[in-house]
Amino acid sequence: MELLSNLAFGFGVAGTWENVLYCFVGVVLGTLVGVLPGIGPATTIAILLPVTFDLSPVGSLIMLAGIYYGAQYGGSTTAILVNMPGESSGVITALDGHQMARQGRAGVALAIAAIGSLFAGTVSTMFIAASASTLSELGLMFGPVENVALMTLAIVAVIVMGRGSVVNALLMVLIGFALGMIGTDVNTGRARFTFGIPELRDGIDFIPLAMGLFGIAEILRTLEAPQQRDVLMRRIEGLWPKWEDLKASALPILRGTGVGTLVGILPGAGTLLAAFSSYMLEKKLSKTPERFGKGAIEGVAAPESANNAAAQTSFIPMLTLGLPSGSVTALMIGAMTKHGISPGPQVVTQRPELFWGIVASMWIGNAMLVLINLPLIGIWVAVLRIPYRHLVPAIILFCCIGAYAVNNTPVDVVVLALAGGFGYLLSRLDCDPTPLLLSFILGPMLEENFRRSMIISQGDPSIFLTHPISVTLLGLAAVILAVSALPAIRRKRDEVFVE
Amino acid sequence: MSSPVRRDALTAAIAAFFSFVLFYAGARLPLGTAVRMGPGYVPRLLAIALLAVALIIAARAVIAWRQKHPRQTVDFGVTWKGVAFIGAGVLAFALLIQPLGLAASAVIAVVLTSLAQTAESLRERFLLAGFLAAFSSLVFPFALELPLPVLPPLF
Numbered sequence: 001m002e003l004l005s006n007l008a009f010g011f012g013v014a015g016t017w018e019n020v021l022y023c024f025v026g027v028v029l030g031t032l033v034g035v036l037p038g039i040g041p042a043t044t045i046a047i048l049l050p051v052t053f054d055l056s057p058v059g060s061l062i063m064l065a066g067i068y069y070g071a072q073y074g075g076s077t078t079a080i081l082v083n084m085p086g087e088s089s090g091v092i093t094a095l096d097g098h099q100m101a102r103q104g105r106a107g108v109a110l111a112i113a114a115i116g117s118l119f120a121g122t123v124s125t126m127f128i129a130a131s132a133s134t135l136s137e138l139g140l141m142f143g144p145v146e147n148v149a150l151m152t153l154a155i156v157a158v159i160v161m162g163r164g165s166v167v168n169a170l171l172m173v174l175i176g177f178a179l180g181m182i183g184t185d186v187n188t189g190r191a192r193f194t195f196g197i198p199e200l201r202d203g204i205d206f207i208p209l210a211m212g213l214f215g216i217a218e219i220l221r222t223l224e225a226p227q228q229r230d231v232l233m234r235r236i237e238g239l240w241p242k243w244e245d246l247k248a249s250a251l252p253i254l255r256g257t258g259v260g261t262l263v264g265i266l267p268g269a270g271t272l273l274a275a276f277s278s279y280m281l282e283k284k285l286s287k288t289p290e291r292f293g294k295g296a297i298e299g300v301a302a303p304e305s306a307n308n309a310a311a312q313t314s315f316i317p318m319l320t321l322g323l324p325s326g327s328v329t330a331l332m333i334g335a336m337t338k339h340g341i342s343p344g345p346q347v348v349t350q351r352p353e354l355f356w357g358i359v360a361s362m363w364i365g366n367a368m369l370v371l372i373n374l375p376l377i378g379i380w381v382a383v384l385r386i387p388y389r390h391l392v393p394a395i396i397l398f399c400c401i402g403a404y405a406v407n408n409t410p411v412d413v414v415v416l417a418l419a420g421g422f423g424y425l426l427s428r429l430d431c432d433p434t435p436l437l438l439s440f441i442l443g444p445m446l447e448e449n450f451r452r453s454m455i456i457s458q459g460d461p462s463i464f465l466t467h468p469i470s471v472t473l474l475g476l477a478a479v480i481l482a483v484s485a486l487p488a489i490r491r492k493r494d495e496v497f498v499e
Numbered sequence: 500m501s502s503p504v505r506r507d508a509l510t511a512a513i514a515a516f517f518s519f520v521l522f523y524a525g526a527r528l529p530l531g532t533a534v535r536m537g538p539g540y541v542p543r544l545l546a547i548a549l550l551a552v553a554l555i556i557a558a559r560a561v562i563a564w565r566q567k568h569p570r571q572t573v574d575f576g577v578t579w580k581g582v583a584f585i586g587a588g589v590l591a592f593a594l595l596i597q598p599l600g601l602a603a604s605a606v607i608a609v610v611l612t613s614l615a616q617t618a619e620s621l622r623e624r625f626l627l628a629g630f631l632a633a634f635s636s637l638v639f640p641f642a643l644e645l646p647l648p649v650l651p652p653l654f
């Protein structure tokens with residue numbers, strides 16, 4: 001069995017004590033930050049990026065993945081306890097989870113969320129391992145022309161799947177490209193748009209940019225609304241669910257896992273759609289749909305399993321093709337390029353230790369979530385009780401230190417400040433910065449591959465339509481664009497985001 | 500900034516600004532040909548695309564303005580105080596980290612950013628700043644071994 005030997009190889013990589021340690025630190029830090037109200041996984045990852053940049057590529061990606069699961073689970077904890085989800089998919093969990101907490105069943109809700117997540121994580125890890133073996137063959141057939149088409153598809157997917165107006169998303173893509181231009185031109189060695197600042201010769205660093213756009217901007221956003229929290233002051237007891245709770249949750253966990261696994265693969269779909277679809281499915285299948293929204297355990301079990309499954313399988317397009325499915329995977333791709341790994345189909349064949357190590361660490365991370373987070377729930381509740389006015393300066397300070405430490409230059413801290421202000425402006429203008437970050441990362445690679453393709457074709461752009469893989473990918477991009485323009489789908493999409 | 504018209508106008512202005520910078524600062528970069536592109540070729544394409552997007556968004560704003568678009572989003576006000584003090588805190592850190600070291604610049608940055616929110620007293624702000632400065636001076640350079648200067652280089 002190739003699948004099993006690949007997985008065993010992966011566990012060999014992820015199971016070394018350092019990588020287990022990185023995974024552990026990632027899960028704990030991710031939960032710690034993710035538990036803070038109003039802070040979602042993307043913000044958590046952005047804030048914690050500097051912690052990982054010194055590690056080996058495998059170690060840093062394992063830690064980032066751990067941060068992601070931790071943040072996701074921390075967000076659910078907040079959704080259940082405080083009804084203030086940090087991320088969009090937590091909104092669904094909050095519907096019934098917070099009601100359960102109000103009925104004194106917070107412990108059961110948290111435990112079911114963890115058990116569902118672990119089950120979903122196990123299934124989707126196997127799924128990733130199985131699908132990657134077949135997808136990796138593709139990588140050998142990619143040249144510059146195919147890379148251009150693939151990156152175009154990635155960008156189109158992010159434009160289409162994001163929130164709000166498509167034109168605004170396009171603007172974000174173009175601004176991302178423009179910011180990516182800053183630095184030295186690869187082909188000629190000429191400095192472009194550096195405005196005489198020597199530190200900019202290497203380009204804007206991805207870490208302070210991401211921290212500003214996602215971290216600082218998000219903090220500013222939370223300062224707009226008055227912070228009102230009603231943290232459950234009661235001690236959380238009865239962590240272990242009763243037999244009937246488990247019985248009621250078993251099928252929803254199974255179905256949530258199925259829905260999440262499939263939805264997660266769609267580029268750009270993300271965890272919200274997975275959690276939302278599985279919640280609606282449970283409500284439809286239930287004999288007592290009126291219980292939903294009033295503390296139904298199925299309403300926690302299904303979306304929590306679904307969002308975790310989707311969180312995992314969203315790594316499939318990212319790791320096998322370099323296609324991000326949202327801000328989180330865009331940040332991970334940025335981290336990969338920072339370590340000199342260009343995302344794309346060649347990763348599985350050229351860096352098998354990276355690919356299989358991450359896949360195996362996904363399962364380890366999920367197991368850690370259950371083993372660590374449930375016993376530590378008291379700590380997370382204590383974190384929730386820290387007044388927000390103490391947290392904000394602390395987070396900002398850690399962002400400053402992190403940004404400075406990347407290259408030991410104050411210019412990066414200035415970039416952090418500007419990116420934060422700009423990100424906040426964008427959020428006021430209904431522009432989601434995810435496409436910006438993605439095209440900032442892909443832009444330089446896209447330009448290089450584009451220029452190489454044009455040399456191959458002697459300046460004839462029809463080369464993208466004569467290479468079979470390229471024309472398929474571009475066709476797919478065109479189909480996605482066309483479908484999203486249909487009024488019925490647009491309305492549906494808006495509905496999902498409104499809920 | 501709550502009306503869609505004003506929002507679109509500002510968005511269009513941002514697009515136009517980036518387009519202008521690409522045209523202006525990219526004017527001296529050689530364009531090259533489609534076969535052998537120079538460093539200025541792709542920026543020029545980008546500047547044209549940004550100009551087009553700026554025009555589309557501006558047109559959208561004009562149409563919405565003509566129709567007196569009724570849809571107004573309920574939104575909280577811009578947190579100018581937050582932008583001012585957090586911005587000041589981060590920039591102060593950028594300016595001071597090299598001359599003053601981590602401990603002092605952390606205190607100043609935390610006190611400045613804490614002004615973005617109301618606190619019980621000035622004492623609370625300084626206590627928080629002192630605690631965070633001590634914490635980060637111990638954790639980052641020593642525990643995580645980041646090469647950060649804790650004290651001014653004179654010491």
